[in-house]
Amino acid sequence: MPLRHALLFRTLADPTRRALFERLCRDGEQTVGALTARAGVSQPAVSKHLGVLKQAGLVFDRHEGRQTHYRAMPGALAPLIDWTSQMAGFWESRFDDLENLLKRMDQ
Secondary structure, X not given: OOHHHHHHHHHHHOHHHHHHHHHHHHHOOEEHHHHHHXXXXXXXXXXXXXXXXXXXXXXXXXXXXXXXXXXXXXXHHHHHHHHHHHHHHHHXXXXXXXXXXXXXXXX
């Protein structure tokens, strides 16, 4: 698995980071304060999680005065979408082979 895939999987494996990313995807750009208000963790923890998401290319930040606004970059998920499509094809083929074997065994 390429390093890019591993980074994305590792980043999204954390439920808090995944929730922050999903919220940004669903609700659009938000400040750290707005994200913290509903995150259930402290502002420093939210900022740390956002830093990890940014490093993985999943969020983009822009500074406006003293506030930092974050928005999701859903296109960064493309490598995972490609990987899951490949894996789906792999397993569909395996299940088809198993189904054919079971049919031959029943005859």
